[in-house]
Amino acid sequence: MSFMQIKDLCVHYPIRGGFFNTVVDQVYAVDGVNMEFEKGKTYGLVGESGSGKSTTGKAIIGLEKITSGSIIYEGKDVTNQRRERTSAYNRDIQMIFQDANSSLNPRKRVKDIIAEPIRNFLKLSDQEENKRINELLAIVGMPEDAKYKYPHEFSGGQKQRIGIARAVACNPKLIIADEPVSALDLSVQAQVLNFMKDIQEEFGLSYLFISHDLGVVKHMCDHISIMYKGRFVETGRREDIYQDPQHIYTQRLLSAIPNIEPATRIERNKERQGVEARYQAEQHKYYDENGKVYALEKISDTHLVAVNINEKGGK
Numbered sequence: 001m002s003f004m005q006i007k008d009l010c011v012h013y014p015i016r017g018g019f020f021n022t023v024v025d026q027v028y029a030v031d032g033v034n035m036e037f038e039k040g041k042t043y044g045l046v047g048e049s050g051s052g053k054s055t056t057g058k059a060i061i062g063l064e065k066i067t068s069g070s071i072i073y074e075g076k077d078v079t080n081q082r083r084e085r086t087s088a089y090n091r092d093i094q095m096i097f098q099d100a101n102s103s104l105n106p107r108k109r110v111k112d113i114i115a116e117p118i119r120n121f122l123k124l125s126d127q128e129e130n131k132r133i134n135e136l137l138a139i140v141g142m143p144e145d146a147k148y149k150y151p152h153e154f155s156g157g158q159k160q161r162i163g164i165a166r167a168v169a170c171n172p173k174l175i176i177a178d179e180p181v182s183a184l185d186l187s188v189q190a191q192v193l194n195f196m197k198d199i200q201e202e203f204g205l206s207y208l209f210i211s212h213d214l215g216v217v218k219h220m221c222d223h224i225s226i227m228y229k230g231r232f233v234e235t236g237r238r239e240d241i242y243q244d245p246q247h248i249y250t251q252r253l254l255s256a257i258p259n260i261e262p263a264t265r266i267e268r269n270k271e272r273q274g275v276e277a278r279y280q281a282e283q284h285k286y287y288d289e290n291g292k293v294y295a296l297e298k299i300s301d302t303h304l305v306a307v308n309i310n311e312k313g314g315k
């Protein structure tokens with residue numbers, strides 16, 4: 001059962017020109033998109049740059065104006081409530097961004113960044129707020145004293161964790177994750193992805209996972225839509241999309257996943273915490289049977305070692 005439905009969503013931008021600056025054309029950034037979100041599941045949105053993925057995410061959360069269409073949340077039409085600061089919709093639907101640098105206010109301490117939604121929606125006492133901030137830092141695997149620091153004192157992966165702590169502060173139902181790891185180094189990407197999966201399991205979260213990286217999407221998503229020029233050209237379960245893509249554009253995207261020479265075997269390397277696991281020849285990552293991601297390091301022409309980067313906080 002889905003708790004939220006997106007119906008015929010359109011976001012069109014007028015193009016103005018001529019002497020009188022009149023509307024001469026439209027950019028059909030999102031053009032008739034339908035989606036349903038289920039508890040604890042991840043919906044992947046994939047497509048090339050400019051296909052309309054970010055605009056879709058921003059329209060859902062209220063950062064872009066919707067031209068037409070509706071958003072139904074828990075049975076109610078909330079299309080016009082998206083911008084109301086204190087609405088339940090605003091509390092329950094959160095977003096994390098690709099660039100943690102620009103989404104975290106550099107002049108605020110971490111405790112004030114994380115406390116932002118808490119102050120908007122929960123109205124806790126100072127003591128309760130402090131306790132909640134400590135809890136959230138523990139959830140994202142950061143030490144308590146991080147709360148007194150500023151964003152520039154952290155690495156990219158840590159900043160993304162702070163963004164996630166802010167997003168989960170008020171127990172959201174859905175997190176829109178717009179390319180959440182594409183600005184990070186490979187090993188840090190895997191840490192953040194694993195961590196996102198962990199908190200999904202723990203809190204029954206749903207994600208709208210926006211990415212151009214089919215390797216990552218395959219690992220993260222249950223249901224996938226392929227977007228091209230504002231429209232979904234194909235939608236389906238992950239298995240179907242990857243095993244039997246129907247649309248020529250999906251086939252093209254899948255064939256563009258780089259092929260890395262398969263290793264004959266993956267070495268066990270205790271010192272570097274290497275593990276044997278099923279190798280997936282894509283994106284220099286692989287996934288073990290439990291769906292954890294590892295970074296792959298080539299140590300010779302025929303051997304790869306999988307470095308365990310699953311521990312919260314880093315290697």
Ligand SMILES: Nc1ncnc2c1ncn2[C@@H]1O[C@H](COP(=O)(O)OP(=O)(O)OP(=O)(O)O)[C@@H](O)[C@H]1O
Pocket residue numbers: 013027028029047048049050051052053054055056212
């Ligand atoms: N404010 C705007 N005014 C006019 N056109 C816009 C505006 N914002 C986005 N667009 C256009 O809408 C289309 C979809 O852009 P969008 O950023 O959603 O794509 P995307 O798939 O997320 O790409 P990327 O992966 O590069 O972020 C693009 O053609 C873009 O140029």
